Amino acid sequence: MKHPFKLSKSNIIYASIVAVIVIFLNIRIYGFDAYSFGLSLGSIFGIILIPTLLALLFWFILGKKEKGGTTTFNIVLTLMLLGSISEFGQIAKDRQKPIDDLKKAVSEYKESTLTNPDSTDSNYSELSTNVKGSIDELIKTSVGEERKVWLVLKEFFKKSDSTNIEWNKAYNAFADPRILDFNVLNNSKEFEFQIKTTQEYINQSKHFKSFVENRVDYLKDKTKKIDKNNKAYKGFVRGLTNKDSIQKPIFIKYINGHIGYGQGIKEIIELLEKEKGKWGYENETLVFENSDSQIIYEKILNDAISNEEIVNELSDKLVDIM
Numbered sequence: 001m002k003h004p005f006k007l008s009k010s011n012i013i014y015a016s017i018v019a020v021i022v023i024f025l026n027i028r029i030y031g032f033d034a035y036s037f038g039l040s041l042g043s044i045f046g047i048i049l050i051p052t053l054l055a056l057l058f059w060f061i062l063g064k065k066e067k068g069g070t071t072t073f074n075i076v077l078t079l080m081l082l083g084s085i086s087e088f089g090q091i092a093k094d095r096q097k098p099i100d101d102l103k104k105a106v107s108e109y110k111e112s113t114l115t116n117p118d119s120t121d122s123n124y125s126e127l128s129t130n131v132k133g134s135i136d137e138l139i140k141t142s143v144g145e146e147r148k149v150w151l152v153l154k155e156f157f158k159k160s161d162s163t164n165i166e167w168n169k170a171y172n173a174f175a176d177p178r179i180l181d182f183n184v185l186n187n188s189k190e191f192e193f194q195i196k197t198t199q200e201y202i203n204q205s206k207h208f209k210s211f212v213e214n215r216v217d218y219l220k221d222k223t224k225k226i227d228k229n230n231k232a233y234k235g236f237v238r239g240l241t242n243k244d245s246i247q248k249p250i251f252i253k254y255i256n257g258h259i260g261y262g263q264g265i266k267e268i269i270e271l272l273e274k275e276k277g278k279w280g281y282e283n284e285t286l287v288f289e290n291s292d293s294q295i296i297y298e299k300i301l302n303d304a305i306s307n308e309e310i311v312n313e314l315s316d317k318l319v320d321i322m
Contacts, residue, residue: 179197
C-alpha cells in the first residue's frame with residue numbers, strides 16, 4: 001500500500017535538536033544579531049533540505065511505503081550535522097588565528113624594541129604591517145555586528161598608525177645631529193630651518209598627545225551604532241579602556257617630556273639667533289657675552305635636560321605596557 005511522504009515525529013524532533021545546535025553554534029561564533037539569526041535560518045534550511053530530499057528519494061525507491069526514508073533522513077541529517085560541527089570548528093580556529101597573530105606581533109615588537117631600542121622604527125614598521133594583516137583577516141572571517149567592530153578597529157588603527165608615523169618623522173628630523181650644531185648655526189636660513197624643524201616636532205607631539213587623550217571617546221563615537229551587547233564590541237571596548245587607563249597617565253607624562261624638551265631646544269635656538277655674534281662654543285661649553293642671556297640659557301638647558309630624562313625614563317616602560 002502506498003502512503004504519502006511524511007517525516008516521522010522522531011525526524012521532526014531530531015531536526016529540531018539539530019536546529020537548536022546550529023543556532024547555538026552560530027551565536028557562539030558570531031554573536032546574536034539579525035545577521036547571525038538570518039545566517040542560522042539559512043544554515044538550518046540547508047542542513048535539513050538535503051536529508052529531506054534524500055529521504056524523499058528513498059521513499060520513492062521503497063515504493064512509497066509508510067515511513068519510507070525516515071531512517072535515511074536521520075542518517076543524512078547526522079552526517080550533515082557532523083560536517084557542520086567540523087566546519088564551525090574550523091571557522092572558530094580561523095577566527096582565532098588573527099587574534100593570536102596580533103598578540104604575537106605585539107609581543108615580538110616589545111621584545112625586539114626593548115632589546116634593541118635603535119631599531120624602533122623598523123620594529124614598528126613590521127608591527128604595523130602585521131596588525132593591518134590581522135585586522136583584515138578578522139574582517140574577512142566575521143559577519144554582522146562583529147564585522148562592524150573590526151571595521152572600526154581598522155579605521156582606528158589607520159588613524160593611530162598615521163599619527164605615530166608623522167610623529168616619528170618629526171622626531172627623527174629633530175634628532176638629526178644638525179639640530180643645535182653650533183658649528184652650522186651661523187646664518188639666518190639655518191636658524192629658520194632648525195626652528196621650523198623643532199616646531200614641527202613640538203606640533204606633532206601635541207597632536208600625538210591629543211590623539212591619545214581622546215582615543216577612547218573617538219572609538220565610542222565610531223561604534224555608537226553598533227549593538228552594545230555584541231560580545232566582540234564589549235571585549236574590544238573593555239580591552240581598550242583597560243589599556244588606556246594604564247597607558248595614558250604614563251604616555252601623557254612621556255609626551256609632555258617631548259613637548260617640553262622641544263620647546264626648550266627651540267628657545268635656545270631663538271636665543272642664539274637673538275644673540276648672534278655674541279656667543280661662542282668652546283670645550284663643549286656655550287658662553288654668551290651677555291650674562292643675563294647666559295643665565296637664561298642655563299635655565300632653559302636645565303629644564304630641557306630634565307624633560308629629556310623623563311622621556312628616557314618612560315620610553316621603555318611605555319613599550320613594556322603595550
